[in-house]
Amino acid sequence: MREAISDLGYALLGLLRQNPCSGYELRKIFVATAMMSYSDSPGAIYPALRRLEQQGLIRGRIEEGPGLRRRQMFRLTAKGTAELKRWIKRPVTREEVVHCGREVMLRFALSEAAAGPSASVKILESLEAELASYLPSLRQQLNEQKPMLPRSGRLALESGIQGYECLLEWAKYALTTYCGKE
């Protein structure tokens, strides 16, 4: 297998396919839209871009000029486009499905036995609060970006929102099982 590409690498390819960006602009996307959990750190993005360039999947062109900040715009090559398609077309595997939300659930699963029911309740309450404050911002993102998104992009966002709504329902239900018999 030739050099594997990380999730971050594919996220970068996907963003660059839409429109050419500099590394800094890509960072801002990861920070702002929070669309992803990908690292916005320069120590992750710049090396990743260089790797993609060395593999011939993207090409960077330095833009310079008077009264212009030096920066490097990256765009996909034909090879990069092909690799992105190849990756997209892979069938979904069990392992991919399993890799969902880990840490919080692990904490909760262990909480009652290791720290008592009150710890479980606290986790559920803070989870509920976090979701309640996060969901509206996601819905707002959906409404704002809906016109610009391709159908699959919109659906993916909706999937995230529904997943969180589902989790919120579960948290409320789980809380009721702790009521009255702490």
Place this chain on the structure above:
Amino acid sequence: MREAISDLGYALLGLLRQNPCSGYELRKIFVATAMMSYSDSPGAIYPALRRLEQQGLIRGRIEEGPGLRRRQMFRLTAKGTAELKRWIKRPVTREEVVHCGREVMLRFALSEAAAGPSASVKILESLEAELASYLPSLRQQLNEQKPMLPRSGRLALESGIQGYECLLEWAKYALTTYCGKE
């Protein structure tokens, strides 16, 4: 902050709190129950155990004897129990919430624009198939282990199942939006 502990580390602490295990037994748990997405590879587990031991959170005792395979049983120390509790009691943060199921959704979000609607449909179909075959095994796990699990463990499993059911519903709904106008 003293040496940070990885997710895998906390998973190991959680399992060892329930009952002392050897490294090999821990590996088997990760392989078999698929309870987690944690690595079952010796290259991950044994170094992680040694790190925990060096931090004084667990202690290993080698069991040997005639007609007995040499193996090392690990158990939590008081310090390890305390650290596990401390971690469990941390409030849930936004970042923790966001870190859910990444790769498949990224693929799907990019699919329509980068590879056409038929690629989107194929992802949805294989996701649906994978979920349809995975969910029953999860439900079976829940039924089998229900008696032995603490309440929070059972609820965590239920949360996973409900999340996948939710995702399956979404996949079906998403598929309908692609019907008739490929």
Place this chain on the structure above:
DNA sequence: CGCCCCATGTAAGACGTTACATGATTGA
């Protein structure tokens, strides 16, 4: 002039992955 933001990078360290290596014991 000084400060903050743009924009890019590097270095040290930790962790996980993959692959390989080692022996002992059970069971056919």
Place this chain on the structure above:
DNA sequence: TCAATCATGTAACGTCTTACATGGGGCG
């Protein structure tokens, strides 16, 4: 006895994290 399984590791490699470093440009 021969293979499979038990049980534990090691080595190379790549990636991410954290933190620091560097410069130019806009702005008060």
